[in-house]
Amino acid sequence: MGLLDMLDNINYMHWSLGFVTAEFCWDLFLILRQRRTVKENRTPNDDVKKLMDEETYKKARLYSLEKINFGIIKDFYHELELLGITLSFFLAKLWNFSGKSIQYLGFADELIQSNMFLLQTTILSFIVHLPWSLYSTFVVEERHGFNKMTLGFYFKDTLKKMAVSQVITTILVTPLIWLIKWGGDYFFIYAWAFTFAFTMFIFFIYMDFIAPLFDKYTPVPESPLRTAIEDLAKSISFPLTKLYVVDGSKRSAHSNAFFYGFYKNKRIVLFDTLLDDTCNPMIGLDEDGNKRQFPADDTATGSTSGKGKGCSQEEVVAVLGHELGHWYHGHVWKPMILNQFLILGMFYTFGILVTNKKMLADFGFVDEQPTLISLLVIFQFIFSPFNRVMSAVSVYITRCFEFQADRFAVGLGLGEKLQSSLVKLVTDNLSFPLADKLFSTFNYSHPPILERLAAIREEMSKKSKSE
Numbered sequence: 001m002g003l004l005d006m007l008d009n010i011n012y013m014h015w016s017l018g019f020v021t022a023e024f025c026w027d028l029f030l031i032l033r034q035r036r037t038v039k040e041n042r043t044p045n046d047d048v049k050k051l052m053d054e055e056t057y058k059k060a061r062l063y064s065l066e067k068i069n070f071g072i073i074k075d076f077y078h079e080l081e082l083l084g085i086t087l088s089f090f091l092a093k094l095w096n097f098s099g100k101s102i103q104y105l106g107f108a109d110e111l112i113q114s115n116m117f118l119l120q121t122t123i124l125s126f127i128v129h130l131p132w133s134l135y136s137t138f139v140v141e142e143r144h145g146f147n148k149m150t151l152g153f154y155f156k157d158t159l160k161k162m163a164v165s166q167v168i169t170t171i172l173v174t175p176l177i178w179l180i181k182w183g184g185d186y187f188f189i190y191a192w193a194f195t196f197a198f199t200m201f202i203f204f205i206y207m208d209f210i211a212p213l214f215d216k217y218t219p220v221p222e223s224p225l226r227t228a229i230e231d232l233a234k235s236i237s238f239p240l241t242k243l244y245v246v247d248g249s250k251r252s253a254h255s256n257a258f259f260y261g262f263y264k265n266k267r268i269v270l271f272d273t274l275l276d277d278t279c280n281p282m283i284g285l286d287e288d289g290n291k292r293q294f295p296a297d298d299t300a301t302g303s304t305s306g307k308g309k310g311c312s313q314e315e316v317v318a319v320l321g322h323e324l325g326h327w328y329h330g331h332v333w334k335p336m337i338l339n340q341f342l343i344l345g346m347f348y349t350f351g352i353l354v355t356n357k358k359m360l361a362d363f364g365f366v367d368e369q370p371t372l373i374s375l376l377v378i379f380q381f382i383f384s385p386f387n388r389v390m391s392a393v394s395v396y397i398t399r400c401f402e403f404q405a406d407r408f409a410v411g412l413g414l415g416e417k418l419q420s421s422l423v424k425l426v427t428d429n430l431s432f433p434l435a436d437k438l439f440s441t442f443n444y445s446h447p448p449i450l451e452r453l454a455a456i457r458e459e460m461s462k463k464s465k466s467e
Contacts, residue, residue, distance in 0.1 A: 013362040016381035017086055023388060024079045028072070034439040035068045041434050047450055048434065052427045063144045064432035070140055074132050081128070089364030094120060095373060114177055114372040115170050122166055126158075133158075144430060146253045153250070157214065164213060172198055177371045188347035196340055207260055207267065217244040217269065223281035228317050229268065235412070238324050239264040245282050249273050254429050255310070257319055259327060266327070268320065273428075276310030309428045315421035318414040325408030331401045335394070342390065350378050398445040406452065407459050415460040419453055 044057040052060070085091065098117040102108065137154060141147035149157070176191060183190040202210075211217065220226045220243040233240035241261070248256065248271035255273035259266055272282060311319065326332065353359060354374045363377055409418045426433060426449050435448040447455070 011362050012359045012377075012382065013086060016384060017083060019384055020082065020381070021079070023384070024075065027075070030436075030439045030442055031068060031072060031075075033436040034443075035065070035072075037434055037436045037439075038064050038068065038432055044433075051423050051433055051449065056427050056430070057433075059144070060427075060430040060432045063430045066140055066143070070136065077132070086363070091373065091376070092364030094124075095365070095368070095370060110370060110372075111174055111177055114173060114370065117372065118169055118173065119166060122162060126162060141252065146430075147251075148249055148253060149251055157251075160213065164210060168202065173372065176375075180371050180375075185351075188344065188351050191347045192340070192344040195343060203260075204262065207269075215250075216247045218247075218282060219243065220245055220270070221281050225275070225279045225281050225313050225316065228313055229320060232317055232320060232324070232412075233268075236324060236328060238327060239266045240268060241265050242267040244269045245272050245275070245280075246270070247272055253309070255425060257316075257323060259323055268323075270316065273309070274311055274319070275316060276312055279313035279316060280310070309424075311421045311424050314417045315424065318409060318417035319421050319425075321409035321412050321414040322405045322418060325405030326401065328408055329401070329404055331405065335397065346379070346383065346386075349383075350375070353378050353382060392442055395442060395445050399447055402446050402452070403455055406456050410456060410459045410463060415456055415463075419456055422449060422452065 038061055042061070044052070044054060048057060095113075095117055098120055099113050101120070102112050102116050107113075134154075137147050137149065138151070172195070175194060179190045179194055180187050207217070220229075226243060229243060230240065232238075241264075244267065246269055248254070253273055254271075256271045257269065257274055259268045261267050272280065275282075357369060359382070360369050360374060360377060363373075363381075365373055406418065409415065425431075431449065433449050435444065440448050446452070
């Protein structure tokens with residue numbers, strides 16, 4: 001029996017579900033290993049005691065355990081849901097229902113039916129997953145002091161995200177389906193070129209037109225913090241054009257910082273939760289946006305930090321030194337280029353697989369072979385082994401990038417403050433400081449904190465010796 005004969009005899013749905021189930025079991029094995037690590041380490045060891053006190057460690061441990069336990073239950077449900085949806089041919093039934101829906105409205109077109117199918121899928125997904133999201137936000141996150149949303153704000157925000165996402169999906173999917181049908185043997189080039197152009201377009205407009213729909217981005221006023229960040233940018237020729245603070249605290253107490261932008265139009269965004277009271281330039285602003293009065297010079301320079309959460313000025317600069325290390329080493333555009341080659345290859349492979357009518361028939365689509373369904377089945381199910389491998393590769397590459405960005409910050413003389421900022425971020429976010437080696441290898445895009453601090457200290461030691 002030849003390879004083609006073997007492929008004809010495969011039940012693609014059963015094969016795909018077999019891999020998805022095996023993947024679920026592997027993930028469960030990993031998370032149970034991490035759960036055991038958290039449960040067994042009831043008290044902090046000597047290394048952890050240098051990061052946090054026993055009370056904070058206890059809180060981080062309980063937070064981690066609750067998230068793990070909830071995640072295991074949720075993942076079990078999602079696995080059963082996926083199996084039930086697939087084995088019952090629910091996708092085929094929903095496709096038929098979407099066809100009847102547009103017929104009722106007076107339409108009979110695959111492009112319109114595809115968008116109706118996506119809309120109905122979005123609505124069903126929202127309804128089914130709503131209890132899990134509510135419990136995560138208003139029980140788990142609330143119990144540990146991170147949720148800042150009211151129920152009304154949550155629904156308003158979620159529905160707004162659904163609406164914006166649906167518009168973007170429609171604008172992406174409709175031309176993509178048309179290109180696949182129109183493009184002939186070379187459709188994969190047109191499909192790739194369109195998705196690349198669309199991705200760049202969204203990337204270009206997101207922070208100016210989409211993100212402000214959900215959060216308020218306020219330009220950082222003249223202040224010691226702004227001056228320090230601008231000095232950092234100038235020292236490495238980072239083309240900083242705008243500096244914002246975003247009101248992340250209206251959703252969560254978790255903190256972050258990032259940069260974005262093309263070529264010489266770079267912008268930095270700080271979450272207000274990242275800044276402590278000694279350096280936050282937004283504290284005390286009136287309705288007209290007049291800047292606050294800053295503390296005395298010794299505090300303004302970041303030499304001391306408040307007792308509350310957040311980082312001091314020098315620590316914020318160190319965090320940004322790390323972030324700008326990603327820019328300096330091209331950690332944004334290098335994966336982007338790699339992903340474009342992968343997407344092009346996946347579209348090419350899709351063109352080969354889509355001619356196999358038995359594939360969709362195994363998923364319940366015997367009479368029709370819709371382009372949208374072909375995309376969903378092939379990219380979500382058939383490509384799942386490849387996606388899994390690439391996910392592991394991505395985690396490994398990202399961790400290497402994190403170490404490299406840390407070394408860059410150390411090279412700028414920010415090693416000490418980078419360490420103290422990382423410790424504050426771990427304690428403020430109640431991140432459990434210990435990790436099972438196998439679990440972290442496959443799941444942590446950022447190195448575990450103890451491993452990361454050790455690497456920073458080693459780099460600082462090398463730097464001091466070379467000087």
